[in-house]
Amino acid sequence: METRELRYFIAVAEELHFGRAAERLGMAQPPLSRAIQQLERRLGVTLLERTSRAVTLTEAGAVLLREGRAALDAVDAADRRTRRAAVAGAPALVLVTKAGATGELLPKLLDAYAAEPEAVAVDVILCGPGEQERLLRDGRADVALLHLPFDSATGFDTEDLRTEGQVAVLPAGHPLTARPHLRMSDVTTLPGLPMPRWPRLDGTYPDGPGPQVRDQTQLLQLIALGRAAAIMPESARPHRGEDVAAVPVLDAPPVTTVIAWPPHSRSRALAGLVRAATRL
Amino acid sequence: METRELRYFIAVAEELHFGRAAERLGMAQPPLSRAIQQLERRLGVTLLERTSRAVTLTEAGAVLLREGRAALDAVDAADRRTRRAAVAGAPALVLVTKAGATGELLPKLLDAYAAEPEAVAVDVILCGPGEQERLLRDGRADVALLHLPFDSATGFDTEDLRTEGQVAVLPAGHPLTARPHLRMSDVTTLPGLPMPRWPRLDGTYPDGPGPQVRDQTQLLQLIALGRAAAIMPESARPHRGEDVAAVPVLDAPPVTTVIAWPPHSRSRALAGLVRAATRL
DNA sequence: CAGAGACGATACCCGTCCGGTATCGCCGCC
DNA sequence: GGCGGCGATACCGGACGGGTATCGTCTCTG
Numbered sequence A, B: 001m002e003t004r005e006l007r008y009f010i011a012v013a014e015e016l017h018f019g020r021a022a023e024r025l026g027m028a029q030p031p032l033s034r035a036i037q038q039l040e041r042r043l044g045v046t047l048l049e050r051t052s053r054a055v056t057l058t059e060a061g062a063v064l065l066r067e068g069r070a071a072l073d074a075v076d077a078a079d080r081r082t083r084r085a086a087v088a089g090a091p092a093l094v095l096v097t098k099a100g101a102t103g104e105l106l107p108k109l110l111d112a113y114a115a116e117p118e119a120v121a122v123d124v125i126l127c128g129p130g131e132q133e134r135l136l137r138d139g140r141a142d143v144a145l146l147h148l149p150f151d152s153a154t155g156f157d158t159e160d161l162r163t164e165g166q167v168a169v170l171p172a173g174h175p176l177t178a179r180p181h182l183r184m185s186d187v188t189t190l191p192g193l194p195m196p197r198w199p200r201l202d203g204t205y206p207d208g209p210g211p212q213v214r215d216q217t218q219l220l221q222l223i224a225l226g227r228a229a230a231i232m233p234e235s236a237r238p239h240r241g242e243d244v245a246a247v248p249v250l251d252a253p254p255v256t257t258v259i260a261w262p263p264h265s266r267s268r269a270l271a272g273l274v275r276a277a278t279r280l
Numbered sequence C: 001c002a003g004a005g006a007c008g009a010t011a012c013c014c015g016t017c018c019g020g021t022a023t024c025g026c027c028g029c030c
Numbered sequence D: 001g002g003c004g005g006c007g008a009t010a011c012c013g014g015a016c017g018g019g020t021a022t023c024g025t026c027t028c029t030g
Helices: A005-017 A020-025 A029-043 A059-086 A105-114 A131-137 A184-188 A216-224 A268-278 B005-016 B017-027 B029-043 B059-086 B105-114 B132-137 B184-188 B214-226 B269-279
Strands: A046-051 A053-059 A092-096 A120-127 A143-148 A157-164 A165-171 A230-233 A244-249 A257-261 B046-048 B055-057 B093-098 B124-127 B144-150 B157-164 B168-170 B232-235 B244-249 B255-259
Touching: A005 A020, A005 A029, A005 A059, A005 B059, A020 A230, A029 B059, A029 B168, A029 B184, A053 A059, A053 A268, A059 A131, A059 A216, A059 B029, A059 B059, A059 B244, A092 A131, A092 A184, A105 A120, A105 A143, A105 A268, A120 A131, A131 A143, A131 A257, A143 A268, A143 B105, A157 A268, A165 A184, A165 B017, A184 A244, A216 A244, B005 B029, B055 B059, B059 B132, B093 B132, B093 B269, B105 B124, B105 B144, B105 B269, B124 B132, B157 B269, B168 B184, B168 B214, B184 B244, B214 B244, B255 B269
Parallel strands: A092 A120, A092 A143, B093 B124, B093 B144
Antiparallel strands: A046 A053, A143 A257, A157 A257, A165 A230, A165 A244, B046 B055, B144 B255, B157 B255, B168 B232, B168 B244
């Protein structure tokens, strides 16, 4: 099976329409039809059920869509990491983490690693929630800082770095800020202070009462304005009070920050960074 | 990057010899040379350093060898799992585990799962130590029973099933068998009873004094003959005494049996099997 | 020191296969 | 019943993969 065939099939399986898939691939429809037929013939498997009105996935097609995406990610990762490895003076490691979520842990880690004799240049990518896994999987990043249980570390090697409780972040002066600590139920049901809605991976937002937010800054501003409340790890709490206050939430699930990397990529540089992280 | 190019490069990178690699690939040497040049040109990266006497990997080449193997495994997995998904009546799940190492856990699991209403056929593969990961990675198997810390579950999702201590297995009548329990140091230094040597993944054996063994049966026979001793999980201990005796080893690392599967393959059947396993 | 041998690169040729255009067959819908 | 949308088929040209023959270079040897 060639990656070209995989790319073709995935386009068709996602569009469920040969014409649109061909357009997306920048080619004409007939060779695409033929390529899919050939793929089916070589596999000995029917991947798509076609009528002149609709195209649907067979069960085997659904399997190939799932597995094929993972395989293409792996091929892309090989491509990207190889290219990066060849550029002299380029960052030898790319670290990805959620924007504004690691507090002082990230600078500490970078400093500690940079102090090592064999340290190499480390690039940092800050991205939105949930994107880290994809970057790690398709080779745009080599290592990530993740927050369990929010992020999923499935398929990666990890080392635990820190476990912490969560705090409720509320507008300064809100009655609850006088309390020494809170419970989840105190915070999730506040009238007039709904929890914000974060975008899904595809950019759409779930339904609900809360305001839509894209990043930490927006969130803090909304809280300061008295339009929202949020629960976040202690270390993500803003330190200089910008009209917001933080109160520990006793029964919020603890958050573990882990350093994660693809299990097969045990380069010297990566090993050094992981070592530096675990010594923090 | 096409899988054909990856296969070619990996062959050359492993052989470090274009002629032998071409032979292994069943093709002539010149087109192979050209394909590698083209791959290097497209990547914009030198992968191999050639003289007329030797071929060596560049750093980027080493990266592509590692990453490319993983990528090819992922493509092969997509191929195999798609083929299997299409065959009606074929086993919908393939479980792999080390031959003779799971004791009664495996039949219990299969029975428990088979009793479920939506159970599908499960094939079982028994293989040598260390091979499970590869089968899981390249799609010949869907789920595995692994023994931490002996096997590595990196890159897979897992659920813990059981943790147990280890026992020393000794020839019946050996003085140590009278003791109620032992320490590692008691067993590893026994004069005339060396620990056996297991084959590596490539089939070669490490150097050392112990006899070479390939499976559990050989091992037990050698122990019964008074030629070896071994340390193994309690559940792997032979139950009908075949001239061997087992004594708990207090300070041996505990062994955890886990059920493991590729993180992206969350099929209904697999989920059912994992559920049955965790309920045991 | 010259010649043989090993090895990767180059030159050149042929067949296959990929991709394009034109068109067909089928089906739902005004 | 004709029109339009959609996937399949037919056919063609060009690119590319793979084969054989040969070269350039380096090393070892008689």
